[in-house]
Amino acid sequence: MKIWYCPQFLFLLMNLLIIAIVLVVFNLSINVIESHIAALLILFIAATFYVIGYLIIFSFENLAEASQSKSEFISIISHQLRTPVSSIKWQLSLILDKKFNLNEEKIRKFLESINQDNEKMINMINDLLEVSRIEDKSLILNLSSFSLRDLTEEIVSLNIKVSFPDNIPDVFADRVRIKNVIINLIDNAVRYNVDGGRVSIELKEMPGFIRFLIKDEGIGISEEDLRMIFTKFFRGVNTLRYKTDGSGIGLYIAKNIINASGGKIGFESRDGKGSIFWFTLPITKAEQKIIN
């Protein structure tokens, strides 16, 4: 946080100024100066106070906003965690209750569901840890040279079309994290797609970079949500009310990972015809190949 945004510092500064001014005015009144100079001086001092006062209010607003977004986040996350937690609780209490005397097949089915719920919680917590690493600026990327094409093909399912040119060069980035970014983008594209809408991925070589682009045929992103899309904990208006999944940190993490890798990330919403998300990653340079 910049020092000009710190209310305590501003208060200290203002108090020091007031003391200084009291001393000056005291001095001047003893030695009697020309009245118009005194007027100008007072005007200047008043203007300074005004600016400092404004900054104080502004910094308080900033603080309040940050704290509000934090508490909103806590409430979203606890609700998100609660869904799998109560699902696990319910299934366990059913299995453990002798009254129901479930057969082995049913128990197995419930255990598999419990396993999925548990997996969901683990992923959510991993995302939270990633956010905290981003915030602390302690994110350490494990860079290596790998084929974005192979990685993409490893992740996508059959119903997603992937197109790419022959001989596409390797990129230099954190493979595990880029994998998560791609999973996230695919997940979003599928989730917000309309029934039967297609999702397609395109890889393209650009000067110094490889561009990954994913297209869906969903509802697109509403005008008011556009600005906020990469913001932490932001979820579209409709998502909050109708969808249980998604904590609103996926794209925030994606943006930070891509930026830290020296790439760019962006999107286009094609009014009612779906959205396009893309990111670029630097192509492996000759000297980086030797390291690997």
Place this chain on the structure above:
Amino acid sequence: MKKKILIIEDEAHLQDVFKEIFESEGYEYVFAYDGETGIKMAENESPDFIILDLILPKKDGFEVLQELKNNPKTSKIPMAVLSNLEGSHDVERVLSLGVSNYFIKSHYTPQEISEKIKKIMGE
């Protein structure tokens, strides 16, 4: 006659739990995965009881509640809201829409919920 319960809930795992419980209690049951289907089923299936989640695809639980209460065919069906939302704002909204049974999923076991439903239906 067997009592019929309509469950409007999008979590497949919770539906499986309800299935077991209501089968053992000897109830008939129907499921709706989203709010829109839920409203239709409430009209067509004439259930004796409705269990409603609040965060639902297509139409959320508040919208469902409003429509069910405004429709003379469904307004008299006893209901319980079963959700993980527990903000006072959400609870008040449900109460103001005329439903006094509000249960937080993670506070109860399914057996307890089933007992409560039995009581509400007057059995």
